[in-house]
Structure formats: structure tokens, C-alpha cells
Amino acid sequence: MTDSHPTSVDVILPCLDEAAALPWVLERIPAGWRAVVVDNGSTDGSPDIAARLGATVVHEPRRGFGAACHAGLLAAKADLVCFCDCDASLDPGLLPALVAQVTGGEADLALGRRRPQGRGAWPLHARAGNLALSRMLRTRTGVQLRDLGPMRAARREALLALGLTDRRSGYPLEMVVRASEAGWRIAESDVPYRPRTGKSKVTGTWRGTWQAVADMRAVLDGAVAR
Structure with missing residues (x-):
């Protein structure tokens, strides 16, 4: 194996009642990589x-x-x-391409830009909220991204050094903002985005999307204040 395709990578999978999706997701973790499923209070047997x-x-x-x-x-x-x-909206089997950008020196933070595949893959209200936040990010920080999606790769120690503090929906945005402030190279590449298995806990409703947008706006406001 070359360094651009390492065999030791931890894949962090936040989980809340994803029993139906877990088999599909875990069977697509690249060989030699470790899946770290973080249970956030599931009641459907997901941890087991x-x-x-x-x-x-x-x-x-x-x-x-x-x-x-x-x-x-x-x-x-x-x-x-x-x-x-x-x-199961995103295929972990696509992660090696993002990791290769980091190990190959092309980026310090590599993100997957979601490209909807099939009807219902990305509700209109969730897409609109993401677009608005991407524009706000560009206006307030200069970071040129078209998506703030959850699929990403970076080096663990460097991420810890960013001192991320948000524990709600603003975490992915705070990661980008802090990385930009630290002078990181940030890159995004297209990844297919499938209809999720089960009901969304965040952006599946207008209320959930609004809360996520509010959380992320607070992160941006904090970035400007600094």
C-alpha cells in the first residue's frame, strides 16, 4: 500500500436509531479501516x-x-x-478518495459535496438551508464551498488542535471555519447522495432544518466576532 491509500483510518459514524441502515453502512467500510459508531441515545438496538x-x-x-x-x-x-x-445516504466506500487528498498533500480537510441521486435524496428545505449557509460562509469568511456536508477526512491531531466547541448542528461548520482560520487547505469533491434509510433527526423537517441553520449561524457570528 502507498501512503496515499493508508490501511489505518478511523471512520466516525454518529448514530441515533440507525438499526436499518447500519448493515449497509458497515459492510462498505474499506478493508483495514475501523468503524467507530457513536451511539447518541438509540432505542432501536443500534449499538448491539x-x-x-x-x-x-x-x-x-x-x-x-x-x-x-x-x-x-x-x-x-x-x-x-x-x-x-x-x-446510508452516503457510501463510506468513497472515503479513500477523500483520504487520498489529505495524504497526497492536496488538502488538509477534504469534504464530499453531496450530489442527490434519486427522488427524496435531499429535501428542498434542507438544500435551501445548506445553500444559504454556504453563501454566508463565503461572505463572512471567504471560504469557497458549495456544500457543508458531513462526509470529510482530515488528520486527527490537527482536528483536535482546532479546539472545536460546538456540540449541536454547528459542529461541521465550525470545523470548516476554524480550519480556515488556521490556514488549512480545504477541498471538496462530488459524492453521490442517496435517499436516507429511516427518518431524519435533523433536516428531515422544516423545524429540524431551521434549528440546524440557527446553530450554524451562531457559529458564523462567533467567527466574525473573533
Whole structure:
């Protein structure tokens, strides 16, 4: 194996009631990589399913996407880490291409730009919220991104050094903002975005989308204040 295709990577998978999606997701983790499923209070047996399928299971009782992601980052051991949703909307088998951008020196933070595949893959209200936030990010920080998607790759120690504090929906945006402030090279490439398995806990409703946008706007306001 060359360095651009490392065999030791931890894939952080925040999880809340994803029993139906977990088998599909975990069977697509690249060979030699470790799946770190962070259970955020599931009641459908997700932790047991993940453990049975060979994943490392971390329990994070504080509810929140950021809380789950950061717990996974703290539990990770590999130099390289990836983040991916656990609802089968994104294929973990595509992560090596993002990791290769980091190990190859093209980027310090590589993100997957979601490209909807099929009807219902990305609700209009969620897409509109993402577009608005991307524009706000560009206006307030100068970072040129078209998506703030959850699929990403970076080096673990560098991520920890960013000092991320958001534990809600603003975590992915805060990562980008802090990385930009630290002078990181940030790149995005297209990845297919499928209809998720099960009901969305964040952007599946107008209310959830509004809360996510509010969380992320607070992160941007904080960035400007600094």
C-alpha cells in the first residue's frame, strides 16, 4: 500500500436509531479501516447491531450531532479520521478518495459535496438551508464551498488542535471555519447522495432544518466576532 491509500483510518459514524441502515453502512467500510459508531441515545438496538458487525461502539449520552462527532474524534486512535453519516445516504466506500487528498498533500480537510441521486435524496428545505449557509460562509469568511456536508477526512491531531466547541448542528461548520482560520487547505469533491434509510433527526423537517441553520449561524457570528 502507498501512503496515499493508508490501511489505518478511523471512520466516525454518529448514530441515533440507525438499526436499518447500519448493515449497509458497515459492510462498505474499506478493508483495514475501523468503524467507530457513536451511539447518541438509540432505542432501536443500534449499538448491539454495530458491535455484532465488528464496529467499535462509543456511547455519548449528550444529545447533539456535534457531541457525537467529537466523542468519536476523542475515541479515535488512527492518524487519519473520516466522518460519515450513518443513515446510508452516503457510501463510506468513497472515503479513500477523500483520504487520498489529505495524504497526497492536496488538502488538509477534504469534504464530499453531496450530489442527490434519486427522488427524496435531499429535501428542498434542507438544500435551501445548506445553500444559504454556504453563501454566508463565503461572505463572512471567504471560504469557497458549495456544500457543508458531513462526509470529510482530515488528520486527527490537527482536528483536535482546532479546539472545536460546538456540540449541536454547528459542529461541521465550525470545523470548516476554524480550519480556515488556521490556514488549512480545504477541498471538496462530488459524492453521490442517496435517499436516507429511516427518518431524519435533523433536516428531515422544516423545524429540524431551521434549528440546524440557527446553530450554524451562531457559529458564523462567533467567527466574525473573533
